[in-house]
Amino acid sequence: MPILSINHNSLEFQPGMTILEVARKNNIHIPTLCHLAGCTPTGQCRICVVEVGGTDELLPACETPAGEGMKIMTHSPGVHEARKTIIEMLVASGAHNCLVMQSPADSWNSDQKGIMEQPWHGGLCPAYGDCRLQDLAVEYDVHVKEDHLAWEGHPLDDATPIIVRDFSRCILCGRCVQACNDVQVNLAITPPWGRRADHPEGWYPAADYEACTHCGECVQACPVGALFDRKSFGKALANEMDHIRTTCPYCGVGCQLLLHVKDGKILKVTGVEDGSPNKGRLCVKGRFGFDFIYSEERLTSPLIKENGEFRKASWDEALDLVAQKFTTIIQESGPDALAGVSCARSINEDSYQMQKLFRAVFKTNNIDHCART
C-alpha cells in the first residue's frame, strides 16, 4: 500500500482515498463544516484545508486525493491562520451573537442589540452548544470587529408550519442542498451558486415548497442555527437534553431515531447518523410527528359504546365483549366474515401474533397490514 505522512506520522492508504479519509481512519482530527457523509465533497467551506509539502496552496482535505509520499500538516501555523481567517469571515457574515451572550447586556454594541431584535433572535440561538461554527470560533479564538458584521438584509422564511429558514445565520456551506438533492432526492433546494454579478440578491438555499416534503433532512444537515424546527425552538439547550436511541414506530422500515429528551419529555427527534437502515435519514412523520404522545385527548382505557354513548370499561370487560361478538359472527357467517388489519406501528412480534390469531384461531386468511395501503 502507498504511504503518506500526516504530521510526521507515516500512514498507509488505499489509492482513491481523500486526505480527510486517511486522517479520519487514523483518528487525526481535521475540522469540517460543509462535508456531508455519503455525498460527493464540494470543497466549499475550506475549513479542512491542510498544508501539503511542495505547494504554497492549502488543499481541502475533503476532496484532495491522497498521494504517495505526500507530506501533510493538518495544524501548522499557516493552516491555523487560514482556518481562523475563514471562521472570522463566517462569523462576521451573519447574525451570530452567541459569542457575546454571556457578557452583560449593557456591554453590547449596537449590532449585537440589533440582532437581538430580529425575529427568532430574542434568546439563545437554537444551535447554541451544538453548533460547529461556534465550536470552531471558540477553538480558534475568533473575535470579530463590530464594523465587520454583515448581519442585516438576509431573508427569513418562517411561513411554513414546521421548519424555519433563518438565512441570517446561514454560512452557505451547502449541506442542506446536498441533503435535499443527493440524500433525500426531493430536489426542493436548487443549488443557488453562480457569479455574484448574476446574483445581486445573494445566494440563499431557499426551499421550493412545491417539491419539499418537510422531511427535515436539511435541518439535520445544518451545522449552525440557520435551519431549525419550531417545535423545539427555545425549549432547551443541546447540552440539557438526553439522547435516547429507539426505532421509529410509524412503518415497517425500522428507522433509527434519536430522541432528544428533557425532563422526560421528547423535544426533538433526529436520525441516527450511523444507524441502519436509515443512516440518519427520516421522513416528515418520523422526525416531526411525535407530539401526539403528549395529547390530552389520547385514550387511556377501553371504551364501550352503549346507546350511542361511550363509557369507560376495563380491559377484561372489553376483551370479553369482543370475543363474544367474534364468536357469534363466526358461528353465523363463517370465519371469512372477519378480517384483521395489523398496525404498522406494532412491533414485528405483535404483527406475527396477529396473523397467528387470524389464521390459526379464527381460521381465516383475511389478515393484512396498514402499511400496504
Place this chain on the structure above:
Amino acid sequence: MRHPEIDTWNGKARDPDLSVLDMEKWPGRTTLRAIMGWNGIKVWDKTVDAVALLAAYLEKTKDESCGQCTPCRLGTVQMAGLAKGLTQGRGKTEDLTRLKFLAVQISRTARCDIGRTLARPVLDLMESFSKDFEAAARGTKRVEEGQAYTSLVTAPCVAACPSHVDVPFYLENIRMDRWSEAMDKVREDCPMPGTIGRVCVRPCETRCRRGNLDEALAIKGLKRFLADREMEGKLTPKPLAPPKRPERVAIVGAGPAGLSCAYYLGRQGIKTTIFEAQEGPGGMAAYGIPSYRLPRSVIAHEAAGVEALGAVIRYNTRVGRDITLEDLAGQGYKAVFVGAGAPGPTRMNCKGEDQGYENFMPGVDFLARAARGEKPLNGDRVAVVGGGNVAMDCVRTARRLGFTDVNLIYRRTEAEMPADALEIKEAREEGVNFHMLMAPIEVQADADGKVSGLKCLRMELGEPDKSGRRRPVPIEGSEFVIACDAVIPAIGQACAVDQFLPQAVVSEWNTLVADKTTGQTQVPHIFGGGDCATGPDILIRALAAGKYGAKSIVRYLDTGDCTPGPEDLMEALTGNPALFETDPPLPYPGVTRREEASVLAPETRIQSFDEVEAGLSPAQARQEANRCLRCYRILVAAL
C-alpha cells in the same frame, strides 16, 4: 513593439511573446495603460492610477466570485471595500496590510482560480506602486477621476476556443443539474451546440489543465449532453425577446458561419435573409460530415432555432447566379455577411485527374451526394487520398456504401495526419486499410474510361517544413499501382468567392479578404468569415466568425463604423497561449477517468449511417462536470 515600463508577468522569468500587444498596429488605436491579471502586471504608462486600478480589479473579482467557497465569497467583498475606501480617501495604513493579508489568504485557500490567482497581481501592483498606495492610505493622494477600464474573464479552455465559449460556467451548471442555465450560456457563444457537441475538434480539451493531472474534461461530450436534452424538450431556455429593429441583413450561405451570423443578429432583433445554393441548411456540416457522425435531425433543429429568431432561408439560390450583391443592395439590405464556405475541390496535381474518368470524384462531392442518399461511385475497391477528417469521412462513408476494400493513401505517416485521432481509430476498426508514405502520381483507367487503379510513389520523411511536420520526399523508382474501382481525392477544398464578390475583397487564392477581428472588408457594408476567408478550417472557427461578424454588423449599423474596441483587444491578447504557460503542476495525484459515451460496435455501424456515438447519461455528465478545475483567469486593464 512597445515594452512595458513595469512587467512582472510570469515573475519576469521570461517575457512571453505578446506581439499582439503591438498596440500601435491595433486597428482600434486603443492602447492599454496597464493590465493586471493572474500572472502579474504589465504597465506601459507609469502615470496610471494604480490605486483605482486595484479597486477596479477587486470589484471585478468580487463580481465573478460564485459564492461557493468562503474565502473568495467573503474575502473579495472585504478587499473590494478596502480598496474603494482607499480611492475615496477613507483609507488607513493598516488597510494596506489587511489587503495584502487577505490577498494571500484567499489565494491559498480559495476553491477555484477566481480567488487562487488573486494574490500575484495585487501584491505586484501594491509593491510596484507602494508610494501611491501609502499616499492613498494617508489620504494625500490625488484621486484621478474617470480612469476607464476594461476587463475579461477567460480560462485556458475558453481562450483556446475560437468562439470563447464559457466552458467552466456550463460545466459547473451541469454539475448542479441546472441544464437550462448551462445551455443559455453555451448559446451565447455557440449557436450550434448539437453540431459542435458532436464534431468539434476540441481546441479547449487540448488546453484543459485537468489533462496535466489525469485526463482532459469531456467538454465536447458535455455540450452534446445539453444539446440532446434541448432536443428532447427538457430545457426551459431564458426567453429571448430583443426589440425588433428595422434593418435587414443579407447572408450568403446557410453553412455554420452564415447560420451563426443570422443567429446572433436575430438575438439583436435584426431580421436576416440567408441565400443558400443548396436545397437544405448546414453547408459543409450537412453535406460534408456524414450522418453517422452528425445526424441530419440535429442540423435541422439548429437551423430551425436560427429561423425562430427571424431568419429566412432562401434555398436553391446561388448568389452570383440567381441574385447579385447589387440586387441585394437594391432590396434594402443594409449589410451583407459572406459565409460562402470552401466548397470546391483542390487538385492533387497528378496525371489523369482531369480526364473525367468514371468513378473518379472529389471527396467533397462524394460526401455531398452520399449525404443526399445516393451511391455516387460503383465497385468494391476504392482508394481515398488524404489524411484529414474529410478523407476519414470518405473512407468510412465508402465502407457504409458497400465498398469492401477501402484504402486510405497518405503521403506522410499517421503521426502527421491532421485527422482526429478518434476518427483514425474508428476508421481502422471499420476495416479501412491505411497506406502511409505514399503519394498518387497517376489515376489510371481502362479502355472504357473507368478508373482501374492509382499509381503511387513511396515516400520517406525529410526535413521539417514550415508547419513543423517532416516533409515527405519521393523515393526514386518506387512506383507501384493500387488496383481499384474508384478514386476519391480528399486533400483539401478551395474557395470560389470571386464568382460574386468585387475584386477588391478577393485574394489571389480566391478567398475573401476581411479583417480578422471584425470581419469587415474594404467595402464597408460587406462582412464575411468562415472557410471562405480562411480556407478549409474547423467548424467552431466558422461559428466564431459568424458571431463576431454579427457583432461588427450591429456596431456598423449603429454607428457606421466598426472599429474594434478595447474588449476586442483583450480577447485578442488572451488568444496568445504564452499568457497562460507557467501554470505550476497540480500538487496531488489525478485519480479520475473521463466519462466516455458508448459507441456502436464496428460490425454494426458499417451496416448503416446510424449515429456511432451515444451521448452521456445525466449521471455521467454530472460526474464528468465535477472534474472541472474552474481555471478562470481575470484580466483588468486601465485604458
